[in-house]
Amino acid sequence: MEFLGLRIDMFESIWSYRELFIRGLWVTLALTAVGYIGGFLLGLAVGIGKLSKRKWIYYPAKIYVDFFRGTPLLVQILLIHTALIPSMFGHSLGFFVSGSVALMLNSAAYNAEIIRAGIQSLDKGQMEAARSLGMPHNTAMKLIILPQAFRRMIPPLGNELIALLKDSSLVTVIAATDLLYAGKVVAGANLRFWEPYLTVAILYLILTFICGRLITYVENRFSNSYVPSPRKMKRLAAGGRTR
């Protein structure tokens, strides 16, 4: 049976490789999660570093962002996996370490810019007011600036999550058993490309759709117009002490 060049019977062959696809889903999710969380924390440090007036903090941060934003992720993955890690440890640490490190370093460069822009978008008066109340700079940053800036960073940080999820497919090149890898194995075994790659595309679509919902939830949760549920309103009215 054929439909627009798609052969329905091919999906049986794909089904027989389901183990690879399921492992691929987990590997893709794990790589993205580790890369994203690490990338956020490192990006936070680099982003704040780029706001520093001290040159010895500012320039390393700037060079970092320029390098990782200015070179292709694919090249970074190959560099880290085939050269950097083997020369540091004497042997490879496996695709997962190289892959997640590459995604993390790359994502950090983009996150750094998002975080820097988010902080700079706030009115200067916020910091001035905090400082004039006698708050030290770091405390003001932690309690006044970052929470407000974070709300503005959510949409671009969400974009970065989805971009990273899709970019994680590049680790296939170092034989990481991610989602795309499963598709490639099936395509190679059958010499059919429509069905396996369509399956991969749909699986990525499902993952990005779930991520999209997650981002919308976080956005609503932190938005100005957030309205708590009636139950929570009651609790808040009672001073947050009832259970």
Added chain:
Amino acid sequence: MGKSVKRFMIGIALVCTSIFLIGCGAGSTKTSGSGGDETSGKRKLVVGTDATYAPMEFMDEKGNIIGIDIDIVNAIAEAAGFEVEYKNYGWDPLFPAVDNGEVDFAVSSITITEEREKSFDFSDPYFVANQLILVPEDSDVESFDDLADKRVSVQISTTGHKVVQDLLGKTSSKIVAAETMPLAITEMVNGNADASVGDNAVIIEYQTQNPNVKLKTVEDDSFEKEYYGLMVKKGNQEILDLLNDGIEKIKANGKLKEITDQDVE
């Protein structure tokens, strides 16, 4: 929530529509590679290849596609009286390119397999290959069966990948399937795999290029001999006859033996 589900469904509908449109487009823009160059008098055939497989087909410093396979096809073209133009497609895109007529035939160390013969036609074999096992010098691997509990790196979608899948299971996590053979060997050198399995020509080429990497090859007679063939679109008898005619001629006049240093059949 209901609204977003509706939106999602509309999105899916859009995706399906675009797939349909792409399908229609692909049908109408069908190109034929064999135009026939009238000025030179000889017919010009477009040949697709994946030029990442030294010494069989690879690119020199100037970007010309060269190698043993290319020498053979040039000899075939000369003997059968046609001209060739090489195009680098990469391994995976090569198959649809032959299928939809973008190229007249493909040469890329393509082993003739039963599975591939279902979708494509192959010329007579022009090269005999066998799988070799490449291991670190101090490895205790002596035969293919010794790999049963080891991690093995291969080039993805090659016959080497297939034989290792038969040994370890087709979804085994012990198979490290890299994009190219050099990358697969690098995986082994860097400790991600205990052995590499691939075609003899490429493995021996790697060893000569990297004499300071301490590796040894293991031969196993249980590997079936493999034959490389030129791949044409299913049912394209005209090109097939032309190629077989050329192969027969270069076998007869000793040219094939001169290039490959082996007797085929």
